[in-house]
Amino acid sequence: MNRRLKSKGLVLVAALILAAFSMLFAYKANQETFAKAFTSMAQVTRSMSNIGNWGYWVYYDGKSGNQPNGSSGGIYPRGTAGTIYQDGFVWGTMWEDGTPRVGGVTYNVGTQAGWLTAAGTPVSTSDPAVRIYRIRPDWRTLSHAQVLADAAELNMVSPSDVTEAMTQEIIAQYEQDWMEWPVEHGAPWVDVDGDGKYDPDVDEAGIANADQVLFFVTNDQNASRTTGLYGSQPIGLEVRTTIWAYAQPAARLGQLIFKKYNIINKSGKDLDEFYVAQWADPDLGDYSNDFVGCDTILGLGYAYNGTDSDDDYAAFGLAPAAFGYDFFQGPLVPSPGDTGHIGFKAVPDHKNLMMTSFGWFSAGSPISDPTLQEYEGTIQWYNMMRGFQPLDDLNNPTPWTLGNVSGGTPTKFPMSGDPVAGTGDLDGDANGYFQPGDRRMALISGPFTFKAGEEQEIVVSVIGGISDTRLNSVVELKKNSEVAQVLFDGAFAGVPKAPKAPQVNVRPFEDKVVLEWGSSGVAETEDPIIAGYEFQGYCVYQLPSASAALADAKLIATFDKVDGVTTIMQPEFVAAYGMDLEVPVKFGLDKGIKRYFLVEKDYLTNKRLLEGKTYYFAVTAYNYNPAPDIIAAKSLESAGIALQVTIQEPLPGTRLANDAGDGIAIRHSGPSDGQASVTVVDPYSTKSRTYQVFFTEDTDTNSATYGELLWSVKDSVTQAVLSSNNRQVSDLSAATDAPIVDGVQVAVSGPSLGIKSIYETDANNTTVDGSVSYLPPSLGTTGYLLENRIGTANGDLYAHGFDRFHYWNMDDLEIDFSDQSLTWDYISETVHKDANGNATYAPYAIYRHKFDTGERIRLFAGYWDTDGNGEYSLHLLDDGSPRWAGAAYGAPSYEPIYAWQGYDASGNEISYDPANEAQYITDNDLFTSANITWGSSTGEFKYPYLNNTLFTMYLGSATLPIGNKVWFKTNKANTVSDIFSFKMAAPTIGDETAILEDIEKVNVFPNPYYGRNQLSSNPYDNFVTFTHLPAKAEIRIFNLSGVQVRVIEHDNPNSQFAKWDLTNSSDIPVASGLYLVHIDFPDLNKNKVIKLFIVQKEQILQYY
Structure with missing residues (x-):
């Protein structure tokens, strides 16, 4: 709230009445002025940090925390009420003549934009390089919705009023700042190739793995500005300011903005008794009801609401927030045996001063603002920097006291109690100006000697906290401060981050909306593993307005990986219990990733979508870390960027070739049983093309898909590959994460290897029973049952199924009951003989049909002669009560069929040959005849090809299907010979x-x-x-x-x-x-x- 504009005095009632008619126009004109200031200026003089849960304005001359219209410019939570009216960095020193000098920024700006040359003179503020630089590493892949939100905030307009020129300006500025990142003036960067030169295409601009970074340089070599602050002359300082934040508005990391001040003493003098201070004028919504305090353990100075509610926050349905500054790194001073830090690097025999005192003052009270534009203000500030009240007696300073009681116990840290517990020295404990009011605060560090030419680095963070009550907001603030400290102590290595926000295309139709995010940016969102956090899924929300937070949105869909991770629990502060409790934060379904969603109703009202009405949606990505070690959160979610869409028919002149959700006809050539599906996701993105799906084997031994047959999509005319090396699925219904190509989702399934069907034919291969079952009461044509020991056609490897050892691959098997074979015993591996020692024949021959060559190979057949009569039997189980009892292993009626593939001495496959039967009888050994063995025999150990196949009686009248054939047909997977093709048409636009x-x-x-x-x-x-x-x-x-x-x-x-x-x-x-x-x-x-x-x-x- 701009209270200072409001307190200019009374205005005539008549003037107010006349002004009412022009108020709206004046407001709009004012907004237009702000917008033009950003969009038309080549030299960016103001910008904002707005990637987390803060909206924080900064200016190239050092001013910060104040909006261009003069109102509060630290907005927290972002898009709600003002939290900071203005803040700034202040310093003071004892000059060589024994008088103090104070500079920096408070309500007046004592610095100017630009750096100091080697001679100590300031560069011209009109130099195009003198500006605020603002970068984000993902600027090349920002979605339109992200740019739209950014442009709306920077131009201070609603998203619906953002013009194309505004969005282009945002992208152009990000690109220019990345390309021209001023490393020569101290802007932080990572020299990826180690050549010492900034290459924007190779190196990484920025700091601390941040998602957004601002940088600018100021100096104090302008006497009119320094005297306009507190009456002091310039000192000769250059300040390089770096501000960074993270794109996690819903997580603790998103409640933080980090600020680094690199101060260089270019005065040519050693500056004694030097102090630095982080100053702020908090306005937590309404400016007139605030408290301040400090936490000496956390190094935190903070502000919180002095009343339970605040009108400005209540307008958003929120309890008052709290905010503060954490002093992470103060000046570096010599200290033998200690270790200090600068530039995130250790400096031995030094230490960093921390917050050495805390100061406050309150408008309209005896402890009020230091006097602007007068040297008296310098003395008042310098006294406060030394740990005293901001009064103007330098020689007889007045100490802070506990309770602010005259003659009380002196302290350097007033208001250091715990407002949540209600203990210690607290704002609001006494009468008078200790009532909630318009407070200021300062976190101070010093003194130290600032050597000529030396550089000091000060690091602080701006921290917010929001909960259901004003004091619980303080609890959240301190928890966020602890997270910030952990990150800083770890030098920001392995910063936990949410996945990159998906790039969502929004398509409106007359009665539905398509949200699609699978056509671009998928790898950037799903592939990175950051600090142990792996991508887990997507959430789709409907928002009540463009500025609504995810907390106010309705979750309408979750698409997550199939990995057993469903509900994610993590510690969250639960106000009702006043403590952290494990609560669910994500609700996965384990049904697979999907990258588009068809909205067909208003989920907020549960009614149909209205044509002409504007709706708001958001798609986020979230990750998961089962054992985080930096923060407690197990899941982090990307920012919810509002996607604005108005329900409407296609624009005049537009004709769509397809509707969203349409299936497209596909042609298949090749031997497989594979399938493909093509579904229209975005009818506006289809192209007039003929497409082919083709297959290649992955031969890269280092690949995770080595040996797999992968599919790709290409333009059949140009041969351009549009999507490559995709995995097949076993079922098209499971292909939720299939790639999206030119507006259509393409999915391919190849059946799992195994038996597809078992059926019976006559001798001429005419089907007489299309489904021979292995379960009663479905019987074969002659009343038999076909069984095995596991009761199913397909089983795991080594299970007692027909293809126990998974030899068949895509070959088929035939048992021909119109022929006969010599057979070998399952146990002894000798030829079956009758009681007279004569070889016996079984009433079947068994053939293997090879998929790759079409060759028909006769196998060496056998069975287990459990009753020892030398004849293959089809019996009931007869243990005194004749009956069918299933596959009763080892029973007299259990005579399963087996078959073996034969090999010659060189290992080549051979067939059973009736012409060699005399030799087989003489050999009387499976190994000798077929060069294979089974059981305990010596030789080239090879298991049966057909295993444990049992024909049994269900009824006593059952017989074998003599004269017919039983076939085992296998699934035919996709091969490199298979091709799926389809054709699409592009929409007509603007006809x-x-x-x-x-x-x-x-x-x-x-x-x-x-x-x-x-x-x-x-x-x-x-x-x-x-x-x-x-x-x-x-x-x-x-x-x-x-x-x-x-x-x-x-x-x-x-x-x-x-x-x-x-x-x-x-x-x-x-x-x-x-x-x-x-x-x-x-x-x-x-x-x-x-x-x-x-x-x-x-x-x-x-x-x-």
Whole structure:
């Protein structure tokens, strides 16, 4: 709140009445002035840190924490109430003549932009390089929504008022600042290639793994500015200021802004008794009800609300926030045996001074602001830096005392009690000016001797805390301070970060919205592992407004990895219990990643989406670390960037070739049973192309997919590969994370190896039973059951299934009951013989059909002759009670079939050959005949190819299917010979013939207007909307007397809507009645007339 503008004095009531009519215009003009100051200036003189949960204004001359319009410029939580009216960095020293000098920034700015030359003279402030530099490492991949939000904040306009020029300015400035990052003037950077030169394409600008960094240089060599501050002359200092923050507005790290001041003494003199101070004027919402305090253990100075509620925060439904500064690193001074730090590097035999005193003052109290523009202010400040009250007696300073009681116990740290516990020295304990009020505070460090030419580095952080009560906000503030300290102590190595926010494309339709984030930036979001945090999933939200926080949004979908991680619990402060408790923060479903979402209703109202209404959505990414070691949070979530979308038909002149969700026809050539699906996600991004899906094997031995058959998509004409090396899925329904190419999602499934079907044919291969079951009561054609020991066609490796050892791959198997074979015993591996010693034949032959060559190989057959009669039997289990008992292993009726693949002496596959049966009988040994063995025999150990196949009786009348064949067909996986192809068409955009057709739809809604509009956001939001407008249209509105009451110029190629707020050209509400609307389309040489009937609700004018 800009209280100083409000306290200028009384204004005549008449003037207020007259001003009421122009108030809105003045406000808009003011906003336009601010916007132009940013968008048209080549030299950036102000900017803001706005990537976390702070909106924090800074200026190139050192001013900070104050908005361009003079109101509070430290906004916390971002987008809500003001927290800091203004803050600044202040210093003081005892000059060589024995008098103090004080400089820096408070309400007046005692510094100017730019650095000092080697001669100690300031560079011109008009030098284009003298500006605020602001960078973020992901500037090349920012989404439109991210840039839009940034532009709205910097230009102080609503997102709906952001122009294309504003967004382009944001990107251009990020690029220019990255390319021109002033490392020669002390801007921090990482020399990736180690050549000592900043290369913007190789090296990393910035500091501490930050997501956004600001940098500028100031100096105090302007006497008019230094005397305009507190009457002191310049000292000769250059200050390099670095400000950085993290894109985690919902996490503790997002409540922090770090500031580093590198001060260089270019005065040519040693400066004795030098002090530095972080000063602030807190305005926690309403400026008149604040308290301050300090925590000597945390090195924290802070402000909190003195009353339980605050109107400014209450307007956002929030309890008052708290904020403060943590003094991490003070001046570096000699100290044998200690270790200090500068530039995140250790300096032996030194130490860093910390907060050595805390000071405060309160407007309108005996301890008030040091006097501006007068040397008296210097003395007052220097006294406070020395740990005394800010009074003007340098020789007889007045100490701070506990309780601020005259004659009380002196202290350097007043207000150091615990307001949450209600103990110690607290603001508000005494009467008078200890009531909540307009406070200031200063965290001070010193004294030290600042050597000529020396550089000192001071690091502080701006910290916010927000909870459900003013004191719980203090609790959160201190927890955030502890996190900041841990990061600083670790030199910001391995900073925990949320995943990069997904790049979301938003497509509106007449009754739905497509949110799509799979066509670009996926790897940047999902691949990095940062400080042990791995990407876990996405969340989709609907927000009630463009400025709403995720806490106010409705979660409408979660898409997470299938890895057993579902509900994520982590410690959070629970106000009801006054402590941290494990609470759920993410609710995964373990159903797989998906990168688009079709919104088909308003989730806030559970009603249909209304055409012409604007809605707000956000898509975030979150990660997971089961055992974090820096912060307690196990999951961090990217910022929720509001995506604004108005429900509408395609723009005039647009014809879509497909609708969102359409499936596309696919052609398949090749031998596999594989499948592919193509689903339209974004009809606006489709292209006129023919596509091919093809397969290649990964031969990279270092690859995680080594040996797998991967698929890619290419343009069949240009052969350009559009998506490469994707994994197949076993089921298309599980392909939620399939890639999106040119607006369509392509998914490919290759069936898992295994048996696809078992069926029976006659001798001519005509199917007589399409599904031979291995479970009763489904019987074969002759009443048999086909079984194995595991009761299913496919089993794990070594399970007792048909293909126990997974030899079959994609080969098929045939048991031909129209033939017969010599068979070998399962146990002895000898030829089966009858009681007379004669070889016996089983009533079947077994064949292997090779997938790759089509070759039919006859296998060496056998069975386990459990009853010892030398004949293959089909029996019931008969243990005195004949019955079917399933695959009763070892029972007399259990005679499973086996088969072996034969090999020659060189290891080549051979077939069972009836012509060699005499030799097989003479050999009487499986190894000798087929060069394979089983069980205890010696030789080339090889397990059966067909295993444990059992034909059993279910009914006593069952027989073998003599004369027929039983087939085992396997799944055929995709191969390099398989190709899937499909064809797409691009949408037609801006077709003039189509536009001429579409302007026939131009209309106005609602019509008639009966005092309300269902699209209105509040009772005072009165308007009608003209629809289906082309890029340009002039709308002239007349009453029945022929008087023109309003002209609306529509000039927007990206919108088909124009609103009329039902006022005339003087912004006075029009009367109820019938109006004629003339709409001209200048680019089309067409026009249209619409009748509009309006019934206004009762109007009560506040001013007349």
